Amino acid sequence: MSEKAEKSPVVVAGAGPTGMTAALALRARGVPTTIVEADSEDRNRDGTRAIYVHGSTLRTLERIDPGLGKRLVERGLVWPTRRTLWRGEEVFSRTYDDPGGSGDIPHFTSLPQTDTETFLRDALEENGVEIQWDSAVERVESGPDGVRLETAGGDVWETEYLVGADGAGSTVRNEIGVDFRGSQSENSFVIVDVEETPENPCRTNGCSTTSIPALAGETCWSSRSRAGGAWTSSARSPTTRTDSVARRSSAR
Numbered sequence: 001m002s003e004k005a006e007k008s009p010v011v012v013a014g015a016g017p018t019g020m021t022a023a024l025a026l027r028a029r030g031v032p033t034t035i036v037e038a039d040s041e042d043r044n045r046d047g048t049r050a051i052y053v054h055g056s057t058l059r060t061l062e063r064i065d066p067g068l069g070k071r072l073v074e075r076g077l078v079w080p081t082r083r084t085l086w087r088g089e090e091v092f093s094r095t096y097d098d099p100g101g102s103g104d105i106p107h108f109t110s111l112p113q114t115d116t117e118t119f120l121r122d123a124l125e126e127n128g129v130e131i132q133w134d135s136a137v138e139r140v141e142s143g144p145d146g147v148r149l150e151t152a153g154g155d156v157w158e159t160e161y162l163v164g165a166d167g168a169g170s171t172v173r174n175e176i177g178v179d180f181r182g183s184q185s186e187n188s189f190v191i192v193d194v195e196e197t198p199e200n201p202c203r204t205n206g207c208s209t210t211s212i213p214a215l216a217g218e219t220c221w222s223s224r225s226r227a228g229g230a231w232t233s234s235a236r237s238p239t240t241r242t243d244s245v246a247r248r249s250s251a252r
């Protein structure tokens with residue numbers, strides 16, 4: 001092993017939600033951990049993506065860093081109403097009496113993934129967990145004495161454990177020959193983020209809205225944040241035209 005190698009008991013590859021949560025959880029147990037991340041520190045992670053955060057996830061975050069789960073709750077929104085539309089007509093609507101539950105942590109909250117990641121990054125900084133940016137893991141050798149990894153920039157790390165949290169196309173998984181198991185959708189998806197303005201407020205008003213996917217239809221799921229931003233995610237079948245999805249999504 002190289003004398004110049006950096007050492008850390010645990011290295012986490014990837015500073016997405018999974019990697020940051022894993023590093024925080026390890027830190028909470030007193031395990032020194034470093035994150036190596038392919039992107040630069042000033043990367044653009046715009047896009048709402050995982051906007052639904054389950055209560056169990058919030059409780060996990062609260063456990064590993066007291067206050068973190070509650071910060072997500074304060075920032076997010078609990079929808080009281082679910083609506084289902086079919087070709088523009090409402091076919092189902094249900095308003096829950098107690099959608100958030102009665103405790104400090106609701107059943108779920110909804111906020112952009114970028115906000116969740118900001119809270120996680122702040123928590124890492126407060127807990128002294130370092131992220132090495134611009135450090136894409138390129139090679140991984142795993143053996144009985146530990147793991148040796150090399151980054152694209154030529155840095156070498158020696159560690160007892162490497163956590164592969166480097167996303168769907170994980171280099172770590174490929175390097176150690178682990179398959180990505182599970183089902184995969186054949187559909188194409190179009191995601192549209194819509195910013196709410198005071199002149200054009202979002203009509204969903206805190207609802208989760210779904211259009212039933214008829215065979216050639218699309219699914220639309222909308223919500224609205226307390227901070228005033230609105231976002232809409234649209235999924236489409238392969239036969240639906242992208243411009244039609246975008247037009248209809250912005251109209252709801």
Ligand SMILES: Cc1cc2nc3c(=O)[nH]c(=O)nc-3n(C[C@H](O)[C@H](O)[C@H](O)COP(=O)(O)OP(=O)(O)OC[C@H]3O[C@@H](n4cnc5c(N)ncnc54)[C@H](O)[C@@H]3O)c2cc1C
Binds near residue numbers: 233
């Ligand atoms: C368009 C879109 C819409 C989505 N909508 C939803 C939704 O509505 N609800 C929902 O629950 N989920 C949604 N998701 C999924 C959600 O975003 C992911 O589940 C979540 O980001 C997974 O987190 P992760 O940390 O595992 O991986 P990622 O967020 O992919 O993070 C992986 C990290 O690893 C880094 N990395 C990659 N390769 C390397 C390498 N070789 N070395 C070091 N670092 C590396 C990446 O730069 C990244 O920072 C959506 C995803 C997309 C793309």
